[in-house]
Amino acid sequence: MSAFSPEQWQEISPYLDHALSLSEQERAEWLSDFRAQRSDIANLVEELLEEQRALSQEHFLEGHAQQPLNEDALIGETLGAYKLVSRIGQGGMGNVWLAKRVDGRFERQVAVKFLHFALASQGAAERFRREGRILGQLRDPHIAELVDAGVTPRGEPYLVLEYVQGHHIDEYCDKQKLGVDARIELFLDVLGAVAHAHASLVVHRDIKPSNVLVSGEGEVKLLDFGIAKLLVDDTSPAAATLTLEGGGVMTPLFAAPEQVTGGAVTTATDVYGLGLLLYLLLTGQHPAGTDPHSPADLIKAITDTEPRLPSEAIALEDGQGLAQARGTTPEKLRRQLRGDLDTILSKALKKNPAERYGSVVAMANDLGRYLKHEPISAHPDTIGYRAAKFVRRHRAGVALTAVALIAVIAGLSGTLMQSRNARRQRDAAIRERDRANRIRDFMTGMFKVSDPNEKAAKEVTARQILDKASGDINTGLAKDPELQAQMMHVMGNVYTNLGLYDRAQSLLELAIEVNRAARGPGDPETLSTMDSLGGALVQLGRYSQAEKLQREALEGQRRALGPEHPDTLVTMGDLAGTLAMEGHLEEAEKLGRETLEKQRRVLGAENHHTIVSMDTLAVILGEERRFAESEQLEGEAIDLERRVYGPDHFGVLMAMANQADTLYLMGKYSEAKQLLQQTLDIQRRVFDPNHPETARSLYNLGCLAARDSKRDEAFSLLGQAIDHLSPRSVPKVDNDPDLNSLHGDPRFAKLVARAKQRVVSDARCPL
Amino acid sequence: MGSEPSLVALMEAADCGSKPAADALFSALYVELRRLAKHELARRGAPVSLSATTLLHQAYIEIAGREGASFPDRNRFMGYAARVMRGLIIDHARSRCAQKRGGQFEITALSTEAENAPDCRELTRISDALDQLAKAEPSLAEVVDLKFFCGFSFAEIAAMKDVCERTIQRDWEKARIYLHRSIRPDLEM
Numbered sequence: 001m002s003a004f005s006p007e008q009w010q011e012i013s014p015y016l017d018h019a020l021s022l023s024e025q026e027r028a029e030w031l032s033d034f035r036a037q038r039s040d041i042a043n044l045v046e047e048l049l050e051e052q053r054a055l056s057q058e059h060f061l062e063g064h065a066q067q068p069l070n071e072d073a074l075i076g077e078t079l080g081a082y083k084l085v086s087r088i089g090q091g092g093m094g095n096v097w098l099a100k101r102v103d104g105r106f107e108r109q110v111a112v113k114f115l116h117f118a119l120a121s122q123g124a125a126e127r128f129r130r131e132g133r134i135l136g137q138l139r140d141p142h143i144a145e146l147v148d149a150g151v152t153p154r155g156e157p158y159l160v161l162e163y164v165q166g167h168h169i170d171e172y173c174d175k176q177k178l179g180v181d182a183r184i185e186l187f188l189d190v191l192g193a194v195a196h197a198h199a200s201l202v203v204h205r206d207i208k209p210s211n212v213l214v215s216g217e218g219e220v221k222l223l224d225f226g227i228a229k230l231l232v233d234d235t236s237p238a239a240a241t242l243t244l245e246g247g248g249v250m251t252p253l254f255a256a257p258e259q260v261t262g263g264a265v266t267t268a269t270d271v272y273g274l275g276l277l278l279y280l281l282l283t284g285q286h287p288a289g290t291d292p293h294s295p296a297d298l299i300k301a302i303t304d305t306e307p308r309l310p311s312e313a314i315a316l317e318d319g320q321g322l323a324q325a326r327g328t329t330p331e332k333l334r335r336q337l338r339g340d341l342d343t344i345l346s347k348a349l350k351k352n353p354a355e356r357y358g359s360v361v362a363m364a365n366d367l368g369r370y371l372k373h374e375p376i377s378a379h380p381d382t383i384g385y386r387a388a389k390f391v392r393r394h395r396a397g398v399a400l401t402a403v404a405l406i407a408v409i410a411g412l413s414g415t416l417m418q419s420r421n422a423r424r425q426r427d428a429a430i431r432e433r434d435r436a437n438r439i440r441d442f443m444t445g446m447f448k449v450s451d452p453n454e455k456a457a458k459e460v461t462a463r464q465i466l467d468k469a470s471g472d473i474n475t476g477l478a479k480d481p482e483l484q485a486q487m488m489h490v491m492g493n494v495y496t497n498l499g500l501y502d503r504a505q506s507l508l509e510l511a512i513e514v515n516r517a518a519r520g521p522g523d524p525e526t527l528s529t530m531d532s533l534g535g536a537l538v539q540l541g542r543y544s545q546a547e548k549l550q551r552e553a554l555e556g557q558r559r560a561l562g563p564e565h566p567d568t569l570v571t572m573g574d575l576a577g578t579l580a581m582e583g584h585l586e587e588a589e590k591l592g593r594e595t596l597e598k599q600r601r602v603l604g605a606e607n608h609h610t611i612v613s614m615d616t617l618a619v620i621l622g623e624e625r626r627f628a629e630s631e632q633l634e635g636e637a638i639d640l641e642r643r644v645y646g647p648d649h650f651g652v653l654m655a656m657a658n659q660a661d662t663l664y665l666m667g668k669y670s671e672a673k674q675l676l677q678q679t680l681d682i683q684r685r686v687f688d689p690n691h692p693e694t695a696r697s698l699y700n701l702g703c704l705a706a707r708d709s710k711r712d713e714a715f716s717l718l719g720q721a722i723d724h725l726s727p728r729s730v731p732k733v734d735n736d737p738d739l740n741s742l743h744g745d746p747r748f749a750k751l752v753a754r755a756k757q758r759v760v761s762d763a764r765c766p767l
Numbered sequence: 768m769g770s771e772p773s774l775v776a777l778m779e780a781a782d783c784g785s786k787p788a789a790d791a792l793f794s795a796l797y798v799e800l801r802r803l804a805k806h807e808l809a810r811r812g813a814p815v816s817l818s819a820t821t822l823l824h825q826a827y828i829e830i831a832g833r834e835g836a837s838f839p840d841r842n843r844f845m846g847y848a849a850r851v852m853r854g855l856i857i858d859h860a861r862s863r864c865a866q867k868r869g870g871q872f873e874i875t876a877l878s879t880e881a882e883n884a885p886d887c888r889e890l891t892r893i894s895d896a897l898d899q900l901a902k903a904e905p906s907l908a909e910v911v912d913l914k915f916f917c918g919f920s921f922a923e924i925a926a927m928k929d930v931c932e933r934t935i936q937r938d939w940e941k942a943r944i945y946l947h948r949s950i951r952p953d954l955e956m
Contacts, residue, residue: 003896003949009903016944020937048944055943061893061915 015045020052078102080150082110082160098163110147111163128157135226138202142193144213144223164221166213173214173281174325180336183281183326184367187274189220191364194274198267198360202226205265207273208254209280253286257303257351268353271360275348282337283313284322287349307349311338340370347378482525485514489529492536497650499692501539501726508533524567527556531571534578539692541728543582550575566609569599573613580620581728589624592617608651611641615655622662631666634659648686653679657696664700673704695724703738714739715747722754730758775834778843796851800826804855820918823848842927849912850901856916857894889950896949900942907942910935 004012015034019027027049035042078084081103088098088111101108132149139145148160167175169190173183190212194204204211204225211223256272259265279287287307307313311334314322319330326333344366350356357363357378366376473487488511495504508529515526530553537546550571557568573595579588596617599610614637621630634655641652656679663672680697687694702717722733733739733755742748772780774795780788803826827844893915901908906928913919913927921939925932 003899004903004945006903009945013904013941016941017937020940021933048948051947052940052944055947056940060943060947061911 012041012044012048015041016048019045019049079112079152079158080148080160082112084112099160109163111161113159113161114152114157131226132159135202138197138200138225140193140196142189142220142222143197143225144221146225146227159227161223162221164213164215164223166215166219166221168209169212169214169220169277170209170280170284174284177325177327179327180282180333180341181371184278184371186214186218186220187278187281188364188367190222190277191274191360191367193220193222194270195360195364197225198270203265203267204270204273205259206254207270207277209277212277255302256353258353260302263353266353267359268356271348271356271363272350272353274360274363275345275356279307279310279313279345279349282326282341282345283310284325285313287313289313303351306351307346309338309342310345311335311342340366340376343378344370344376481514481518485511485518485529486525488514489525489532492529493532496532496536496539498688499539499690499724499726501536501692504536505533505540508536522556522560524557524560527553527560528567528571531567531574535574538578538581539726539728541726541731543578543728546578547575547582550578564598564602566599566603569595569602569613570609573599573609573616576613576620577616580616580623583623585620585624588620589617592620606640606644608641608645611637611644611655612651614640615651615658618655618662619658622658622665625665627662627666630662631659634662648682653683653686653693657693657700660697660700664704669704669707673701676701676704690724692724692726692729695721696726696729699725699729703736706739706741709741711742711745711747714742715745715751718751722751723758725755725758727758730755773834774830774844778847781847782843792847793851793854796826796848797854799830800848800851800855803829820923823852823917842929845913845927846909849909849917853894853897853912853916857890861891892950893946896946899949900945903945904941907938907945910938911942911946914939 019030022030031042031046034045079099081101082099083102085098085100088096097112097114099110099112101110128151129149132146135146136148144164145162146159147162149157150160151157166172169186172178173186176182178186194207197204202225204222206224206227207222213221213223215221254273254276256265256269257263258269276287279285288301288305289308314330314334314337319333323330323333328336344363348356348363357366362377366378369376473484473491488507492504492508492511495501495507511529512526512533515523515529519526530549534546534550534553537543537549554568554571554575557565557571561568572591576588576592576595579585579591592613596610596613599607599613603610614633618630618634618637621627621633624630638652638655638659641649641655645651656675660672660675660679663669663675676697680694680701683691683694683697698717698721702714702721705711705714705717718739725733734752739748772791774792777788777792777795781792800822804822823845826848827841830844831841897908897911900911910924913924914921919927921932921935925935928935
């Protein structure tokens with residue numbers, strides 16, 4: 001069907017008017033009503049409305065017809081050494097021409113940019129040339145070179161620039177469907193170029209997608225570096241910024257707040273511009289949103305409104321399309337942006353220049369850290385943030401500590417429900433609900449507490465989280481002593497795992513005290529806490545104290561829970577280990593075997609506690625010099641635990657170290673050394689460097705080196721170990737038969753002195 | 768000005784449906800706008816390209832001043848002048864096409880604006896269709912002249928015609944439907 005006849009148009013015109021003034025839904029209703037009266041017109045109107053929708057989508061006639069004026073007269077005109085070839089574009093600041101060098105010195109194509117303003121005086125023309133020459137000294141592979149700056153005989157300033165072909169960076173990224181990381185990597189080239197310019201004291205002032213081109217080969221080029229400054233009238237910088245475009249009011253879409261308000265333009269202005277560009281690349285939209293803005297609204301948004309977080313911004317838009325152009329799904333894109341990228345962009349886009357990144361390099365560093373999954377520097381300094389990052393980088397190590405802690409705490413509210421009698425169940429249910437809330441609040445606080453002192457710390461450790469939490473526990477949970485004590489118990493155990501035995505001890509002692517008061521001395525939780533304290537005391541070398549506690553706990557548990565209750569069995573196994581340390585091997589072995597047998601039956605062969613008991617029994621057998629049996633059992637324990645809990649698990653490392661001891665005692669030195677080295681590698685990866693278990697491996701490797709008369713190596717290893725050995729191991733150093741070959745060496749005397757120093761200081765600060 | 772009829776008189780006659788008056792008005796405005804553009808170019812120094820908006824405003828101010836108190840409303844002037852602007856642009860586009868065919872130079876588009884600009888053949892078709900639309904519903908054609916050829920925004924056009932912006936938007940949508948129907952067979956060729 002072709003054009004309308006005037007009559008036809010006259011007939012449908014009023015109906016179109018009506019339909020176009022209705023909402024989508026009203027339209028559908030009106031059409032269906034109208035179809036009953038005039039189906040022919042209704043159908044045509046519907047068809048036309050469909051067409052209109054399509055026309056809107058393809059932006060039919062929404063551009064502008066060509067300018068009518070005949071500037072082609074310039075073709076062939078010569079400016080200095082350059083002959084104008086053709087007009088290649090109309091930029092915001094003026095027309096751009098392709099030109100050729102014609103003075104015969106060398107072939108070169110350049111772009112000549114005429115600027116849309118006349119220079120008022122001879123002085124202004126001089127200044128323009130001078131500034132142009134300064135900009136011309138800026139050389140960077142990612143910056144389009146400014147070849148020359150001049151003024152035409154008619155007084156119009158122009159710039160001769162390196163001719164760059166490419167797409168605007170945002171279009172390029174979308175066309176190539178670059179993902180978030182690839183976009184950031186490309187953007188890092190932009191940052192590098194800007195950083196270089198800043199080092200030469202040149203500020204770009206007008207960073208926006210159309211000034212950052214990417215060639216077909218993926219090379220970034222920045223255009224118009226510092227050129228905005230050439231246009232700034234010294235008397236009124238703000239006015240100049242807003243009126244750059246051909247004398248009309250420029251929509252300051254890419255202006256920084258200080259450019260709009262007339263503040264000082266510094267390198268921080270570029271940081272803002274770069275933040276804006278990255279925001280655009282990652283979210284596909286301007287921080288002020290996608291609605292059309294009047295210049296007044298936009299200025300208000302730039303100066304007053306905090307930009308939406310990028311991760312939130314994408315939710316408001318056509319997420320599917322945005323995600324597709326980034327080779328991902330909306331949900332994944334949101335997750336990628338949430339967190340570090342939100343933070344980095346928020347910092348770059350601060351209204352106050354002083355709150356932005358101090359330099360482009362700092363911003364680049366953070367983006368680099370983001371790409372490597374390292375903690376970034378920009379952040380509201382909450383411990384929770386660092387903890388999240390720590391977990392990601394050191395999965396294994398944290399799995400033993402912070403995450404284990406969380407898991408255990410999270411599990412608490414459930415287990416508390418047990419052993420309540422029916423009469424109190426309803427009340428208890430209400431209490432437990434409140435308690436679950438308190439646990440949640442406490443955990444949230446633990447990872448969110450803002451600590452100004454943390455600012456300088458490079459990285460947060462699980463220990464810092466724990467220290468923070470154990471500090472809060474006295475105040476945060478004082479209203480619920482039962483819960484408070486239970487949390488102390490959990491954290492005390494984590495301290496033990498971290499090798500911080502003294503802290504474990506003090507926290508567990510406190511937990512027992514609170515538990516005794518709140519629950520009673522015979523309560524299972526109180527008893528279990530006593531066993532845990534025994535475990536920490538063993539590491540501190542206080543065996544008899546540990547034994548006493550564990551025996552008391554075991555007796556209480558047998559009475560309160562029964563002889564085969566899991567808690568009872570755990571204490572039994574622990575007591576067996578303590579007895580072995582004291583040299584009561586016969587009783588230890590008997591108790592160890594009984595425990596293992598019962599745990600296998602009650603908990604199953606692959607339960608963690610069962611495997612720990614295998615390890616304990618193997619150690620006891622080793623002490624009894626029944627090496628073959630010990631090696632066999634320990635080997636089984638290691639295999640099982642690796643399979644069930646993974647190769648980096650705390651229990652696996654303990655068992656490996658114990659196995660190495662046994663191999664050493666058997667005289668299988670090279671096997672022992674190999675296993676120790678293997679253990680040490682994992683320990684270094686998953687533990688804090690000062691962990692006593694790591695020190696133990698170093699010490700034992702030192703003994704092996706001493707045995708081989710490799711004195712230097714031995715002293716080096718022992719030296720690394722000595723300050724961090726667990727207190728129970730320290731007294732051994734002095735007359736360790738394995739170190740006999742080192743006696744007489746002055747370095748050995750020093751080592752012993754350091755060990756003795758440890759004993760003294762440990763005794764002085766029992767905590 | 769001499770014995771030539773004033774622009775005001777021509778407009779009034781054209782409004783009453785006088786074909787000769789309309790033609791005379793068209794060529795008078797054409798000459799006027801060309802003269803203004805040339806003058807402007809000389810003043811600023813080439814190759815600054817003028818926006819059609821600026822040019823129309825300037826033409827109005829000059830002509831209104833010259834015609835004195837008798838000059839009718841700005842709105843009507845803009846309507847006529849916009850149609851003339853369209854003519855200028857079409858002429859210009861045609862001459863450009865001729866140059867292109869002559870192989871003198873090839874435009875390498877850098878800015879998206881230039882990429883989206885319709886070519887001269889399409890412009891001519893749009894212009895022809897607009898002439899038809901001006902007969903069927905003149906106000907719609909005027910909106911297209913002002914928006915597409917002169918670059919006025921909806922808000923500016925609404926202010927000029929003293930109607931609300933939504934009306935202009937609706938007129939624009941209607942006009943697009945009409946024009947697209949008219950030139951579609953050509954586009955599909």
